[in-house]
Amino acid sequence: MRLPPLLAVSSVLLLSIVTVYGEESKSLYAPGDNVLELDIDNFDSMVYGSPRGYFIEFYSSWCGHCIHYKPQWVTFATKLKDWSSVVQVSVINCADEKNSPVCRAHAIDAFPTLKYFPPHSKSKDDGQKYTGDKYELPSMALDVAKFVRADYVAQRPPTWPKVEALPSTIILEQLWSAMSPSQQILVAVIEEDPFLTGFATVIGFGKNPFVEAVVMPSSHPIAQQFSGSVLPTLLIFKRDNPNAPDFVSKSEMSVFQMADKIDEYITAVADTVHQGPPPPAAVIPGAAAEDVVAAPAPTKTLVPLNFEQFKVQQLDLSSALHYMLTQEIPRKPVIDNENLAALKGWIHLLRRYVPGTAPIRRLFYRLDEWTQLQSYSITAESWIAKVAELQTDLGHPLPANASWVACKGSKPYLRGYTCGLWTLMHAVTVQAYADEKDNHGFKPVVEVLEPIHQFIYHYLSCEICAKNFHHMTEANELSLVTRPEDVILWLWRAHNNVNRRLAGDASEDPSYPKRQFPDAALCHDCIVNGVYQEGKVLEFMLRYYTDVRTDGLVPTPGYKVTEFEDGKVQKVAVKHLNPKFAIHANNVDKLEETEARLRQQQVDANPKHHWRSLDSDGYAGAASAQSADRSTFYLIWFVIVGIALAFAYLKYRQNRSKFWKTFYYYNDYKLYCCCWYP
Numbered sequence: 001m002r003l004p005p006l007l008a009v010s011s012v013l014l015l016s017i018v019t020v021y022g023e024e025s026k027s028l029y030a031p032g033d034n035v036l037e038l039d040i041d042n043f044d045s046m047v048y049g050s051p052r053g054y055f056i057e058f059y060s061s062w063c064g065h066c067i068h069y070k071p072q073w074v075t076f077a078t079k080l081k082d083w084s085s086v087v088q089v090s091v092i093n094c095a096d097e098k099n100s101p102v103c104r105a106h107a108i109d110a111f112p113t114l115k116y117f118p119p120h121s122k123s124k125d126d127g128q129k130y131t132g133d134k135y136e137l138p139s140m141a142l143d144v145a146k147f148v149r150a151d152y153v154a155q156r157p158p159t160w161p162k163v164e165a166l167p168s169t170i171i172l173e174q175l176w177s178a179m180s181p182s183q184q185i186l187v188a189v190i191e192e193d194p195f196l197t198g199f200a201t202v203i204g205f206g207k208n209p210f211v212e213a214v215v216m217p218s219s220h221p222i223a224q225q226f227s228g229s230v231l232p233t234l235l236i237f238k239r240d241n242p243n244a245p246d247f248v249s250k251s252e253m254s255v256f257q258m259a260d261k262i263d264e265y266i267t268a269v270a271d272t273v274h275q276g277p278p279p280p281a282a283v284i285p286g287a288a289a290e291d292v293v294a295a296p297a298p299t300k301t302l303v304p305l306n307f308e309q310f311k312v313q314q315l316d317l318s319s320a321l322h323y324m325l326t327q328e329i330p331r332k333p334v335i336d337n338e339n340l341a342a343l344k345g346w347i348h349l350l351r352r353y354v355p356g357t358a359p360i361r362r363l364f365y366r367l368d369e370w371t372q373l374q375s376y377s378i379t380a381e382s383w384i385a386k387v388a389e390l391q392t393d394l395g396h397p398l399p400a401n402a403s404w405v406a407c408k409g410s411k412p413y414l415r416g417y418t419c420g421l422w423t424l425m426h427a428v429t430v431q432a433y434a435d436e437k438d439n440h441g442f443k444p445v446v447e448v449l450e451p452i453h454q455f456i457y458h459y460l461s462c463e464i465c466a467k468n469f470h471h472m473t474e475a476n477e478l479s480l481v482t483r484p485e486d487v488i489l490w491l492w493r494a495h496n497n498v499n500r501r502l503a504g505d506a507s508e509d510p511s512y513p514k515r516q517f518p519d520a521a522l523c524h525d526c527i528v529n530g531v532y533q534e535g536k537v538l539e540f541m542l543r544y545y546t547d548v549r550t551d552g553l554v555p556t557p558g559y560k561v562t563e564f565e566d567g568k569v570q571k572v573a574v575k576h577l578n579p580k581f582a583i584h585a586n587n588v589d590k591l592e593e594t595e596a597r598l599r600q601q602q603v604d605a606n607p608k609h610h611w612r613s614l615d616s617d618g619y620a621g622a623a624s625a626q627s628a629d630r631s632t633f634y635l636i637w638f639v640i641v642g643i644a645l646a647f648a649y650l651k652y653r654q655n656r657s658k659f660w661k662t663f664y665y666y667n668d669y670k671l672y673c674c675c676w677y678p
Contacts, residue, residue: 026061026096026412028070034077036090040099043092047117051157053087054117055080055130055144058108060095061413063462064507066112069134071506073112076137079256080144082204086160087116087148094461095413097401100327104380109331110463116144118151138254145200145255161206163199166216176242179212184239184269187213187262190223191232198232200255205262210269234258236265303513305521311406312423313549317355319402320420325387328417328459336377342458343378345451347371353431353448355424355548359397361588363390369592405551410511418462422495423545425452429488430545437484444487449478452491472497488541489534492517518544 029035038046038056047054057073059066077089094103094111106115106124114130121127132143145163152163166188175186187205189198198215205211216223218231227233228248236247247261329335335343351368354361370386371378391398402416407423409415429448436442453473460466472494481490499514508514520527523540527533 027091027093028059028061028067028413029074029091033074034081034089035074036088038090038092039096040102043102046090048121048123050121051119051159052085053119053148053151054090054121055087055147056090056092056115056117056127058092058094058103058106058111058113058115060111060461061093062095062415062417063111063465064418064502064505065462065464067413067507068505069112072135072137076140079137079259080141080204082207083144085207086203087144094331095327095417097323097327104331104333107333109461110466111461112463116147118147119155119157138256141200141255142196145196145203146194148203149194149196149199161202161213163202164215165193165195165198166214166220166222168216168220172222172237172243175212175214176239180209182209183212185211185262185265186237186239186242187211188222188226188235188237188245189213189215189232189258190218190220190227190235191215192217197255197258201258201262204259208266210266211262232258234261236262238265303511305515305519306512307521309406309512310518310522310544311549311551312427312545312547313405313407313551314356315399315403315405315551316407316420317424317427317548318360318398319404319407320417320424321350321354321356321360322398322400323402323417324421324459325398326384328461330380330383331459331461333380334377335380335383339458340374340377342451342454344371346455346459349428349448349451353428353435355427355431357397358588359394362592363394363397365588365592366390366393405549409509411509414507414509415512418465421460425491426488426495426541427545427548428452429491430542433484433488434542434546439484442484444484444490445478445481448487449481449490453478468498468501469494485538488538492537492541 027037029037035057036046047056059069061067073089073091080087080089083089092099092102094100094108106127112134114134115127116130117127128147130140130143132140134140148160149163151157152160179186187201189195189201191198195215195217198213202213202215205213218224218227222235223233226235226245226248228250230249230252232253234247234249234253235245237244238246246265249258249261253261329343332339347364347368348371351361351364354364367386367390402420404416404420407415407419409419429452432444432448436447453470457466457470460469476490476494476497478490481487496516499516502508503514505514518526518537518540522544523536525533526536526540
């Protein structure tokens with residue numbers, strides 16, 4: 001802590017701004033972590049045009065490596081919280097789908113990714129990707145100081161401290177006379193160019209009311225008078241003894257160790273001026289500031305088996321497919337070369353064996369047809385547009401947002417996509433075996449396992465997770481797989497290896513601890529004397545991953561069935577179609593092939609009405625032609641009707657004459673005059 005309590009409060013209010021997280025927040029970070037949480041709503045307004053720089057972690061909340069890295073980033077942000085007037089340590093969660101446009105614009109395809117944005121940045125192009133060691137926190141702080149120094153030289157921001165070496169003409173008395181009366185401590189860091197430790201110290205204490213910090217080379221007169229035996233050297237002077245340092249470092253100190261030593265003097269000064277001491281430092285006095293003191297490991301309690309976790313849910317599979325297509329794959333701005341080859345192999349695999357409804361399988365059939373035609377590259381925009389087009393054409397078979405059932409974690413950022421992806425891969429291998437076990441030409445590695453391997457390696461955005469999977473394919477001898485059943489068993493062994501390695505890791509969900517699968521409670525015959533029986537495991541996997549549940553899905557429209565007896569209604573029930581999802585890939589292929597053939601023959605397999613614009617020339621011409629046709633049509637009908645009426649009239653006249661003649665000559669009644677004859 002650098003500032004006295006009153007200033008510290010204002011610093012926390014102004015600089016440790018974080019989003020207020022609800023219970024369903026997906027963020028890994030919370031108030032008190034000393035990071036600024038960015039999102040799509042505030043990213044541009046905060047980062048672009050700002051008088052300070054931003055050092056941002058682009059992370060994914062489901063990424064196990066990001067969860068593991070969080071304590072490191074929080075420690076780093078806490079160490080640099082007093083730098084925030086110059087550079088703000090920030091985060092943005094790319095797993096939150098609303099932030100995807102931001103992460104995609106910044107070409108973030110692996111997590112965690114760190115980027116530095118200088119003050120007055122104008123666009124994403126101003127961001128600089130950090131390529132140093134993100135785990136060496138003191139070294140990373142010096143790298144940030146290097147960024148700041150370059151910005152200071154280029155822009156000279158008026159609100160920043162002077163990030164420059166002390167001129168050789170300045171003597172000790174001049175430094176004291178230029179300081180304000182409240183500044184009781186003078187700090188000098190002696191080192192050689194590029195002065196990164198000294199600049200970091202200047203940045204960290206530039207706003208402190210009690211400290212003046214300067215940096216100088218070993219050739220400076222002050223350095224030659226008081227310098228220690230190692231560089232960099234820390235000198236601390238007090239106003240009550242201005243001509244002799246109260247502290248001179250005798251051994252090498254990191255930038256964080258220097259900051260902790262200066263904090264000790266600030267605490268003493270704060271007590272002297274009756275402002276009270278600052279809150280206790282986060283590290284143990286005397287300990288290296290960069291050392292992370294591990295808390296005692298809690299006693300691990302056995303979590304009962306949750307059987308709801310061990311169900312293959314269609315909603316989990318569909319959500320994994322949705323997130324994969326709309327978020328993971330288009331993280332790369334341009335998909336080409338090895339990435340394009342990996343994508344083609346993976347989509348083709350899903351075309352053949354993806355679990356789900358017929359519209360889902362038709363979606364992957366069409367997506368595979370389109371993907372295979374892309375010879376050189378696919379942009380993220382064209383990929384997203386194609387997926388959206390297929391979704392619309394097929395009635396949106398995949399959900400608009402990811403929602404989890406069996407894969408739901410105890411917190412929004414736990415399990416989720418990674419659980420759904422593992423479930424999807426297992427279901428694909430099971431279906432591949434079921435379809436190809438009697439196919440002597442089936443190649444399990446080439447046709448199934450290698451496409452899975454390449455997709456994970458190139459498209460799983462948790463960078464370390466993807467590399468670990470890649471190394472595992474070598475360690476577990478993927479290339480030696482030959483039996484059809486090993487398309488299932490190899491991935492089963494690999495998953496259990498991952499569970500064994502991550503058991504107790506920070507990324508583990510405490511409510512759903514990593515276990516070896518299947519547990520004896522799920523498959524009693526699978527384990528004998530603590531050893532898995534692979535034959536029984538194979539049978540179990542076939543049953544387990546073909547029993548797809550529909551919990552959480554919106555019910556499909558039903559049909560009403562009414563039962564009668566003796567003319568009376570006895571029972572009315574609503575029936576639904578069978579919810580099981582058999583693959584029947586051949587049927588889908590034949591259906592798509594038939595429609596493609598009809599389209600080639602210019603026969604619309606899905607007829608639609610096409611309307612012409614009322615004010616178009618084409619429509620006017622067509623309307624004139626149609627009017628002429630109608631006139632001819634009406635004329636012909638008038639002629640026919642006229643002839644018919646004339647014929648009817650003539651017959652009427654003829655029949656009328658005959659009627660009267662018959663009436664007159666053959667009737668007993670005559671018409672006489674009204675006269676009397678005797």
